[in-house]
Amino acid sequence: MMVARAVWRFLVDLLIGDDPKIAAIVVLVLLGGAGALVTGIAGPLVVLTCGAVTLMVGFALSLTLDFARGR
């Protein structure tokens, strides 16, 4: 049990790091892109372009949130 907990903590630390918002942004953007492609709402070019822009906006929002909260 202790080993499993240690491995879990190691993986969380490795993959999520000290700001879970970053991982959440990446997962949400990729899920959104996949959803848009599967449902046919958007084509590949729109998904690629909007995906990159959304990542940049999400990153800025994450930093702004950190700053505003005075973490």
Place this chain on the structure above:
Amino acid sequence: MTAADWGLLTSTFVASFVECVEALTIVLALGVTRGWRSVVAGVFAALVALVFFTFFAGYALASWLPAAALKLVVGGLMLIFGLQWLRKAVLRSAGLKAMHDEAAAYVEQAQTARNARTQTIFGLDAFGFIVAMKAVFLEGVEVTFIVITFGLNADNVSLAALGGGSAAVVVAGLGLWLHRPLAKIPENALKYTVGLVLTAFGTFWSLEGLGFFVSSRQSLDWPADDWALLVLLVAWALWSWLLVMWLSRHAAGGPERKLRPKELAT
């Protein structure tokens, strides 16, 4: 070698170099305070574990995932890694987070090691062995991840491994020669650069890998193909620079708007 090969070699070398410098600081502090025998044994154990980890992680990723899914998974992970690095770099450049200082980290690690109690297992100092093994393994996993992801996506794992391995050898050599942490390396600037490179590659590959969800299961094609990578790199560099400017200006507005000391120290 082509320009892309040089890019792969340089990227993996620089990214691995930064990780190895951090591991060296901990190993040196432990070796000086706890004795080299246990620390060297810990480093050796970590290297053996890393060889197995690299083999199985590389084999699993290359064998079990289709090309588009591979780009999606490793690109997504690389993007998370890169954005974490970039976040810290932006906060440091804006003066909202303390610059990473290897000399200070060395002093702190050495003090902790001196204060730790001594417990001997199989003739080795348990603290020195475990902490050295953990440090080298953790930093090594990040190096391994960078080498595998860059190598698999560029279809040249051996060249990526050469970049990562060379960095480890150079850092170890400098550590043996100087016997002190590599505090004069412009680590913060290197981390900013590596964060940008990882983020640009991660954006490129993860979004490309979304092609796994279309009927053909083929990767999506960026406009202008690989040139899009350069555009993404420049775009992320400009965007992060704008964020640094914006945060710096607002941080100067009043101490109550700055990050808490806990955040500053990490």
